[in-house]
Amino acid sequence: DVYGLGLAGPGFFINEEVYMWVGSNGGRLFDPNGRPTLTEKPVIEMLEFFKEVSDCCLAPDWLSHGYLDTFAMLATGKVASILGWGRGTGYFEKYAPDVVAAGDIGVMPGKPVGPSGNAFLTQLDCEPWMIFKDGKNPQGAIDFLKFFYQPDNYRKYIQTVPIHFFPIRKSVQKDPKYLATPDLGTWKFWVDAQKNIIGNHDPKPLFITEWDDLDLPFVQEVASSGIMVEMVTDVVEGRLSAADSAAKAQKRTEKLITQLGYKKW
Template identity: 95%
Template sequence: MWAGSNGGRLFDPTGRPTLTEKPIIEMLEFFKEVSDCCLAPDWLSHGYLDTFAMLATGKVASILGWGRGTGYFEKYAADVVAAGDIGVMPGKPVGPSGNAFLTQLDCEPWMIFKDGKNPQGAIDFLKFFYQPDNYRKYIQNGTQIYFFPIRKSVQNDPKYLATPDLGTWKFWVDAQKNIIGNHDPKPLFVTEWDDLDLPFLQEVASSGIMVEMVTDVVEGRMSAADAAAKAQKRTEKLITQLGYKKW
């Protein structure tokens, strides 16, 4: 997300990592600057709920949060919610090497394995699941603001628009709709749509290499350039070990 917002990407067209390129270095330097000037000294130890709690209790002015936090705000910061003092930014920062922001879309990626025991059963389930009434009930009985419907017919359905949480949080849903419609959000670790053809994204994402690259910088263990070079080497090695090296 931050790499893309600074005009960069994580992999070149051959699948080789691009972690030592200027947009990534600038991104890491930005993280270090923000960590030093504006974040609590122990921010790396904050858990998921801690993030929402700090906004709800007024300890921070903004967070990188999600619509599934609305119930938490209603429970622990009812007066703030009632006053309309929680909002959603319409975009993300753009870095010095970027032209437009890139943001992440969790979306609803279903995968059917062709060698599974019953792939046709999976197909039939998804057809049933996405029938408008079934899908709407799933949205309304789940995390109503976080589960933005991907079906346009459901987005405009009066029954969906009567969802109780939309009375308070419709602005959050509208922000999601605007970004999906106008700003081309992408899944995690994807800065260009052809990144989806890379067979190793999940392995790289779960390896911890990117996390360590960032923490090496913000905790002052390494310069941005050195941390990026270390992560570049480790990621190239991982992709090679997986048998996917093509550069």
């Protein structure tokens, strides 16, 4: 059988889909006071959509598929599309060199927008470095970053995974040595798509649907709790309706935030 879409089943990737699809449906995961918004319409519609996609377009065992499995499945014609990032281009070159040579693999310039949304949200794998002021050697960290971001050093780093690592330094983007990276000969369209989205479509880090969510001190704990993953799997596997699963996840997330001492609503 050939399926319309391949998704990775591990929880981290479901987390990605949750916040991107909620954001693309005009919603957010937390209100301005930090209270979860999981029972709101955009989240309910996202869960209903997840169930619809799972039933119509994903392999029955998709929850067991790893991320790189999806690349292999696309390369070998088992799925028609995937949600993937540029670090997997080597799989296409390994498993489907003829398809790559023919130019038959492409990247969509955007993502679907839900019925309650007006713009899509996608993920930004950025370069967030943090130096702790009370660390043992903060100056050493500063010196390392100065060394790391020297043009030649940074370019060599980007070139280790050139289709996944988009250079944040504009000078490197224009550097002839970077532009001569062999992989760009085949996959430059993928890098160009990243540049367009970063420049025009406001991508955001994991679980951040609004930029002020970065001020919430518990986002990582919620992301790693598994609550959002169970909210999705309860729906796609038919254990709960979208509304009931969202209500369950709402209570669990509120409880977690309260236990962490961060409740402000």
